[in-house]
Amino acid sequence: MAVEQGTPVGRRIVLGMLGLGAGGVLLGRRVQGWLQNVTTPIAAHDPTGLSQLIPVAGGFRLYTVTDSFPSTNSATWRLKVTGMVDHPLSLSLEDLKAMPATQLVKDFQCVTGWRVQGVHWTGVLLSDILHRAGVKPGASALAFHSFDGADTESLTLDQARRPDVIVAYEMLGAPVTREHGGPVRLYVAPMYGYKSLKWLDGIEVTNQVIPGYWEQNGYDVDAWIGRSNGRDDKPV
Amino acid sequence: MVATTSRSDTRVLRFDLGERVLHWANAALMLTLLLTGAALYVPQLSEIVKRRHLVEQVHVWAGVLLPVPLLLTVLSGPWGRAFRADARRLNRWNADDRLWLRTRGRDRRARVGKFNAGQKLNAAFVAGAIPVMLATGLIMHFPRHFPLAWRTGATFVHDWVFIALAVVVAGHIVFAVNDPLALRAMFRGWVPESWARRHAPRWLEEDAPTTDG
Numbered sequence: 108m109a110v111e112q113g114t115p116v117g118r119r120i121v122l123g124m125l126g127l128g129a130g131g132v133l134l135g136r137r138v139q140g141w142l143q144n145v146t147t148p149i150a151a152h153d154p155t156g157l158s159q160l161i162p163v164a165g166g167f168r169l170y171t172v173t174d175s176f177p178s179t180n181s182a183t184w185r186l187k188v189t190g191m192v193d194h195p196l197s198l199s200l201e202d203l204k205a206m207p208a209t210q211l212v213k214d215f216q217c218v219t220g221w222r223v224q225g226v227h228w229t230g231v232l233l234s235d236i237l238h239r240a241g242v243k244p245g246a247s248a249l250a251f252h253s254f255d256g257a258d259t260e261s262l263t264l265d266q267a268r269r270p271d272v273i274v275a276y277e278m279l280g281a282p283v284t285r286e287h288g289g290p291v292r293l294y295v296a297p298m299y300g301y302k303s304l305k306w307l308d309g310i311e312v313t314n315q316v317i318p319g320y321w322e323q324n325g326y327d328v329d330a331w332i333g334r335s336n337g338r339d340d341k342p343v
Numbered sequence: 344m345v346a347t348t349s350r351s352d353t354r355v356l357r358f359d360l361g362e363r364v365l366h367w368a369n370a371a372l373m374l375t376l377l378l379t380g381a382a383l384y385v386p387q388l389s390e391i392v393k394r395r396h397l398v399e400q401v402h403v404w405a406g407v408l409l410p411v412p413l414l415l416t417v418l419s420g421p422w423g424r425a426f427r428a429d430a431r432r433l434n435r436w437n438a439d440d441r442l443w444l445r446t447r448g449r450d451r452r453a454r455v456g457k458f459n460a461g462q463k464l465n466a467a468f469v470a471g472a473i474p475v476m477l478a479t480g481l482i483m484h485f486p487r488h489f490p491l492a493w494r495t496g497a498t499f500v501h502d503w504v505f506i507a508l509a510v511v512v513a514g515h516i517v518f519a520v521n522d523p524l525a526l527r528a529m530f531r532g533w534v535p536e537s538w539a540r541r542h543a544p545r546w547l548e549e550d551a552p553t554t555d556g
Contacts, residue, residue: 116463117433117436120468128475131500132479132482139495167386175394219494337491
């Protein structure tokens with residue numbers, strides 16, 4: 108059989124790719140951080156939007172824990188504040204917009220590595236909502252619910268009262284879109300993105316921290332950026 | 344196998360049935376993976392496709408199944424004989440391949456065997472990409488069993504190899520469509536001898552009649 112002779116280049120390519128793949132798994136986090144610093148400014152000035160398809164080039168990635176991006180009628184949507192409060196609330200979008208607005212321009216950092224710089228957020232301080240509901244003595248934490256029916260989150264009361272934790276109805280300079288968690292989502296600036304629950308419709312005041320969806324799946328409950336989940340990102 | 348046609352251009356067997364079945368099983372799984380992967384990865388497509396959980400399940404199962412036809416063919420005796428011989432051909436590079444690659448096939452002095460250097464690169468890349476995608480995919484699918492740094496790294500590798508694979512597979516399809524005789528060989532098995540003389544002369548003269556006889 109006169110099968111070809113020669114150098115086994117094919118095998119070397121395959122082995123080389125296996126080596127690169129393993130190296131990428133072990134070192135990808137660092138390489139990604141470096142790439143992100145290079146590509147983010149490019150993506151920021153790209154009118155075509157094509158650079159958004161490049162991994163880590165400064166765009167949002169959309170995650171949902173259910174089958175699709177849930178939608179609701181923002182006219183009938185209500186944010187229910189329940190649990191250990193003096194006055195349970197049922198706030199409409201207009202009620203929220205009538206409260207003092209807080210604007211933040213801050214990064215969004217995902218625990219899987221991507222970061223979107225300088226996102227514009229507008230919403231109501233969570234502490235203002237809690238003040239209006241009146242937190243009863245003995246309460247220590249909050250449980251957040253999403254109308255997707257599956258996602259949940261948690262914060263301690265101290266975390267929730269920070270001045271960079273808001274219930275946001277605007278993001279990226281416009282009403283929060285459905286895929287970004289609209290009409291209203293949480294934005295917990297100093298923590299990894301999974302804490303910023305999308306499609307928010309319920310806040311329950313509790314006397315203990317109830318770990319949320321992602322925390323039951325292995326992520327840290329106290330999700331400080333750069334000080335949790337074994338990561339060392341720059342804090343927001 | 345050399346059979347005479349009515350047009351005095353003899354048929355040369357290029358891919359036997361086992362190889363064609365393997366190719367199309369691979370193609371179906373690979374396209375499924377690329378399309379479902381795109382639906383999960385590109386936000387604009389995610390928005391259109393919905394049924395995210397189903398898409399994810401299809402993606403994961405197609406990924407797990409992808410190596411199966413390949414392994415079955417390699418391990419099955421006579422059914423995989425032609426494929427194993429072609430895998431050896433794809434692996435080995437000689438001076439003709441290097442000349443072909445340097446000149447992008449324009450230098451006709453490069454006496455190409457059954458596969459040109461571009462086809463060899465494509466085969467090696469896909470053969471390397473499959474285990475890399477499978478391993479990184481499994482790390483992402485069973486996150487609790489791996490440190491977070493690995494999961495981040497696996498996502499990073501899976502993303503970039505996905506983009507490279509999409510480009511390579513698209514190129515493969517473009518080249519195939521532009522060479523209908525080569526494409527039809529993947530359906531009917533044979534090429535006309537004139538095609539083989541032009542595109543794979545060394546195979547025709549030294550290799551084809553004896554191996555495939």
